[in-house]
Amino acid sequence: MSWMDEVTVGYQLKITLKNSKPKVWRRFVVPADIPLDRLHIVIQIVMGWENMHLHRFVIDRQPYYEQTDELFIEGKEERGVSLRDALNGGVEPFVYDYDFGDDWKHIVQIEKQLEVSSNDRQVLLCIAGANACPLEDSGGVYWCAEQRMENPEEYEGEEFNLKRINEELQEYLQWNCEQRVV
Numbered sequence: 001m002s003w004m005d006e007v008t009v010g011y012q013l014k015i016t017l018k019n020s021k022p023k024v025w026r027r028f029v030v031p032a033d034i035p036l037d038r039l040h041i042v043i044q045i046v047m048g049w050e051n052m053h054l055h056r057f058v059i060d061r062q063p064y065y066e067q068t069d070e071l072f073i074e075g076k077e078e079r080g081v082s083l084r085d086a087l088n089g090g091v092e093p094f095v096y097d098y099d100f101g102d103d104w105k106h107i108v109q110i111e112k113q114l115e116v117s118s119n120d121r122q123v124l125l126c127i128a129g130a131n132a133c134p135l136e137d138s139g140g141v142y143w144c145a146e147q148r149m150e151n152p153e154e155y156e157g158e159e160f161n162l163k164r165i166n167e168e169l170q171e172y173l174q175w176n177c178e179q180r181v182v
Contacts, residue, residue, distance in 0.1 A: 009033075010114040010123060011083065015043060015096065017133060018105040026129035026165075029114060036064050036078035036086060038176070043096055043106070045168045046126050048133045048160075053099035059086045060094070102137065124169040129160050 009032040017024040026046040030039060036057055044051045056075065057064040063075030064086065087094075087110070096106040116123050 008115060009084070010116040012111045012114055012127070014109045014111050015047065015106050016109075017047070018107055020131070020134075022131050024129075024131045024133050026126055027111070028126040028169075029116075029123065030083065031116065031123050032084040032113070033082045036081050036083060037066060039083055040066070040078070040096075041172060042124060042169065043098075043108075045172060046129070046165055047106070048165075049098060049104075050136050052136050053101070055096065055098045057086070058095040058097070060088060060090060060092065062086070099136070104133075124173050126162060126165045126169060129162065129165075132160050 010029050011032055012027065012029050014025060014027045024047070028042070028046050030042055034042070039057075040055055041051070043049075054073075055066070056073070057078060063073075064078040064081060065073040065075045066079065067073065067077045091110045093107050093109045096108055098104040098106065
């Protein structure tokens with residue numbers, strides 16, 4: 001059974017890029033049984049990242065990584081672990097780190113649990129957000145803030161676009177459903 005079959009519970013999450021000024025955040029809905037490797041892709045979409053770097057989740061002090069043949073990082077393999085299982089009944093905020101060089105730290109809060117139908121195509125949905133993430137490889141939160149203060153007219157970055165994000169989430173959802181093994 002895939003994580004998209006017979007979904008009955010979802011989570012409304014709020015993710016915030018730690019120490020960002022102005023605050024960069026998104027509020028979105030995912031199925032509770034989404035595997036962490038798929039949640040990573042959803043976060044990449046809602047935040048506007050380009051999936052160019054390593055990442056990890058730290059949930060209840062347990063790190064989860066994508067393990068590969070070329071790279072083993074101490075922690076649990078994220079693939080096959082659902083968000084619900086990783087939370088283990090808890091609702092404490094957890095960490096999503098992206099790009100260990102630039103050190104983009106995100107705090108993820110579980111705002112509420114929702115009941116959703118497996119026929120509901122909106123099970124991946126961005127509800128709200130503010131401000132665009134800095135560009136990839138732009139040096140981290142503090143360097144970007146410094147650049148924005150020194151050269152506000154030259155600072156580039158995409159604006160937050162709710163419609164575009166939801167279109168990308170629906171494309172990902174459609175692709176994921178087509179990839180299921182029957």
